[in-house]
């Protein structure tokens with residue numbers, strides 16, 4: 001099992017006294033809410049031999065998850081080891097309360113994207129806080145529902161737990177086991193620290209993506225045909241379901257608004273600087289200086305993003321390869337790279353260059369020229385690009 005890792009600047013506590021005592025494997029789990037996240041967890045647990053029961057207020061979703069091999073829609077005959085509540089944030093407290101009233105499980109967790117509000121709501125309803133531990137897997141998709149689920153969704157991703165002095169050690173152990181079986185990395189935080197962090201890394205970015213994507217709604221179709229990968233990258237998460245996201249944003253409104261206020265101030269500065277940069281004279285130089293400063297700040301911020309496997313951000317060499325629109329071409333390209341003994345660190349596909357596509361391959365320093373030569377020898381058309 002992976003160890004709990006603290007994040008810098010975040011109150012990370014040792015496991016409560018007694019944790020680890022009486023450890024027993026997780027045999028039975030009920031997942032309530034079989035959408036994207038619930039079904040992904042159920043698929044991962046089922047693959048590890050856990051007996052998973054599936055429940056959803058929409059029986060079509062529970063049945064779809066069952067048909068995907070995520071578990072059974074049969075009601076468990078005894079209390080299960082753990083219930084995972086994977087419903088929208090505003091439904092967490094009432095669902096937990098109802099489950100505890102029915103003695104559905106020995107321990108409970110939820111996976112909502114916000115942690116303070118559900119914790120306050122569950123406590124206010126009089127839920128048993130010893131058997132409940134809030135958590136949040138930091139992985140998801142812009143699609144919802146069971147059909148979007150994937151067993152490997154959480155592989156290598158952080159999964160936050162927010163235990164406090166009331167959390168029973170057995171509850172913590174059960175939740176840590178789910179995290180381990182999903183291949184995720186446990187992180188301990190307070191609900192407030194979690195909500196502040198996700199306002200920056202998830203909630204404000206979602207708003208920015210949506211606002212940028214909204215500019216496209218009435219855009220000229222001919223203009224949109226020029227779209228490249230950059231706009232797709234910037235707007236991808238805007239496809240998320242508004243009904244879920246309004247709950248997430250409203251439950252973390254203060255921290256998200258704080259981040260957006262900072263963005264709004266920079267945006268105002270950028271707009272003023274651009275207007276100055278477009279006129280002739282010395283004002284243009286001042287405007288351009290401000291634009292450079294703002295763009296450089298963006299570059300510096302992006303460099304701080306963790307790289308692969310949570311390690312430091314790595315600068316890769318990058319190359320563009322033209323790939324024909326035929327089945328098996330991508331596999332053939334990767335096989336060629338593998339034959340050449342070069343590890344592909346990352347890749348991106350630009351589908352806009354129809355009828356062929358352009359694949360960006362990212363490799364370690366010093367490898368792009370060699371890969372280019374090897375691929376060229378095997379008939380691929382490729383160009384080396386600027387460092388990624």
Ligand SMILES: NC(=O)C1=CN([C@@H]2O[C@H](COP(=O)(O)OP(=O)(O)OC[C@H]3O[C@@H](n4cnc5c(N)ncnc54)[C@H](O)[C@@H]3O)[C@@H](O)[C@H]2O)C=CC1
Nearest residue numbers: 033035036037057058061087088089112113140141144145
């Ligand atoms: N979408 C994402 O990328 C991520 C979402 N989360 C959190 O996971 C939770 C679930 O989100 P998704 O799976 O994306 O949503 P989803 O819309 O795919 O699935 C939610 C499911 O819950 C069911 N449901 C709603 N209210 C219910 C209730 N009262 N009782 C039983 N079932 C109920 C719905 O019918 C649906 O099947 C949310 O709290 C969300 O904040 C966490 C990490 C990532």
Ligand SMILES: O=C(O)C(=O)Cc1ccc(O)cc1
Nearest residue numbers: 113137138139140141142237
């Ligand atoms: O799609 C992505 O890149 C995400 O970041 C998804 C996501 C959405 C909501 C969460 O609470 C956690 C992760």
